[in-house]
Amino acid sequence: AQTVTQSQPEMSVQEAETVTLSCTYDTSESDYYLFWYKQPPSRQMILVIRQEAYKQQNATENRFSVNFQKAAKSFSLKISDSQLGDAAMYFCAYRATGTASKLTFGTGTRLQVTL
Amino acid sequence: SAVISQKPSRDICQRGTSLTIQCQVDSQVTMMFWYRQQPGQSLTLIATANQGSEATYESGFVIDKFPISRPNLTFSTLTVSNMSPEDSSIYLCSAGDTENEKLFFGSGTQLSVL
Numbered sequence: 001a002q003t004v005t006q007s008q009p010e011m012s013v014q015e016a017e018t019v020t021l022s023c024t025y026d027t028s029e030s031d032y033y034l035f036w037y038k039q040p041p042s043r044q045m046i047l048v049i050r051q052e053a054y055k056q057q058n059a060t061e062n063r064f065s066v067n068f069q070k071a072a073k074s075f076s077l078k079i080s081d082s083q084l085g086d087a088a089m090y091f092c093a094y095r096a097t098g099t100a101s102k103l104t105f106g107t108g109t110r111l112q113v114t115l
Numbered sequence: 116s117a118v119i120s121q122k123p124s125r126d127i128c129q130r131g132t133s134l135t136i137q138c139q140v141d142s143q144v145t146m147m148f149w150y151r152q153q154p155g156q157s158l159t160l161i162a163t164a165n166q167g168s169e170a171t172y173e174s175g176f177v178i179d180k181f182p183i184s185r186p187n188l189t190f191s192t193l194t195v196s197n198m199s200p201e202d203s204s205i206y207l208c209s210a211g212d213t214e215n216e217k218l219f220f221g222s223g224t225q226l227s228v229l
Contacts, residue, residue, distance in 0.1 A: 042222065043207075043222055043225070044222045046220075047219065095218075102173075103148075103160070103209070106157060
């Protein structure tokens, strides 16, 4: 069974600084997708970034980028130039390819952004 | 991206009653899922809502407790039956398309059972 582990329950970063959130996963599949979702107090799950396992290049979306290490089964999220609006719960998620595949989530990291 | 409307956004219910949560997507999607997020916890998949057939439930979830309908490619409902305080959670609908493999979420239903 696939598992996703986020070892940092809480993180804090100062505004305009950079922070990295860690995620590791376990799978026997060779092809899959990895995601980072953001959940602010509004409860809305917002897709931040997605990485296809077959791509070696790390995904980037504006201030958000990932460090994908397939051999190590590691998928960290880097947030640059942190903003107050980045404060939220961040969930790492895994999904195998295929129409019936589901998302498996990690336990989440609560990110605080301070002035 | 798909826009997902979920209602009600929150409700307070009495023990033993049932609540039906609706999920409407603004475009046809291949996949729809229902998740539960217990207080302070991560998301757990309840079931996959299959269009035109019975839902596929995950271990620990049964149809009698969480009946699901999906009459078409844009709409699904989840019913939480015979509720108890342990059912107090956020319930989230998600939907996506196999073409881009992205899944999007509704804003959730905050359920409190007294």
